[in-house]
Amino acid sequence: MATVVETKELFDTVVASLVAGIGVTTVFAILVFGVSRSADMVRNERPVAAAAAGGLAVIAFAVVTAAIVLGIVVMTQK
């Protein structure tokens, strides 16, 4: 049965899908949160909090971009 159902490949596919799908969506939500909160803090004249939220957004943006690029690079190397 193990040779019929390629258990390891199927398991790896499921894990990679869960990590990528949930992970990227979560980090993107943090990006949206950071941008939204940063704008609110600027409006409320709280520059430190605005900068912190903006920094969070920048990090989240970098992670999302890296994840997408990594995913495509992994695909092309098969």
Place this chain on the structure above:
Amino acid sequence: MSDDVIIVIVVATALLFDFTNGFHDTANVVATSISTHAMPPRIAVGYAAIFNFVGAFISLAVAATVAKDVVDADVITPTVVFAGLIGAIAWNLATWYFGLPSSSSHALIGGVVGSAFAAAGADAILGDGVLGKVLIPAVVAPIVAFIIGVVAINIVYGIVGRERPGPVNRGFRLGQVVSGGVLALAHGTNDAQKTMGVITLALIANGNLSSDSDVPTWVVISAATAISLGTYFGGWRIIRTMGTRIIKMDAAQGFSAQGAGAAVILASSHYGFPLSTTQVISGGVMGAGAGKKVSAVRWGVAGNIVVAWLLTLPAAALIGGATYGFSQLFGDGAAGPVIIALFGIAATGLAFARRLRQGPLPA
């Protein structure tokens, strides 16, 4: 001479299938972006067509599976492949006509399996490959996409739920431009390869390629072109079903659904599983809907889609087998495929004429 005529008909039919695959599955890729107003319809469709084209060049693992792991290449003839393609195209057109997002992939594999069975019996079917590479991933993948959709949308609402809706919606709409592109890329990667696999199978069967040959470059380019053109002329009936009739989505749900679909399809393509992209994306859409509110999903529509999925493999197999039997009435030469191809072109032309009468794409 007869073999050459048949192989030309097979390649043309495969590319026609690829075209129908593109327009049938356009909905999968763009419906969520359109329904949340992340992109205007025309731009969304053009954008998806471009990424479908690019995606077709990323990997060939799925093409190898279709060419080598589903049916025994040694007993396959170009006429068998042709009959399988007719089974897939006929089922694609029928489900498109009724606006049902069924699986082009399963139609293709069902058609080829049915015609191979009609031609050479059960020995022609590689049961292990069909089960391990097609059927089990077909069950697992939409469930995984559903789970990702449910979990992701709950995390998203947990993170941004207290923020003002305006900036959040704008953010996720922008995100959908990216996730829609990745989803189109994933779709091109998985679906265009199925046609490449079938053309390669026919070329091997006809003696144009050895059984261990790679997919020729001209096959990759022509399949990529056909699916992207089909995507551009996409099926609006199915877009409506996918975009609004399963659930009414907000931008965060659209992003979560597209992310779920892209992740599952790209990961599966990497390992050579020829998935139904339709099933996967529908799973993501239902998950993103059910994660917010179970009753938000129109389960009756979802049930119709499930019925179409269940029917796809056997129906396409039946049509593929019947087509092979009909072509054999005219002998082993090119006469059968030529007559069927002419009939198929006429039927496809009528279907497109009817579609055009429905008017231009909404702006």
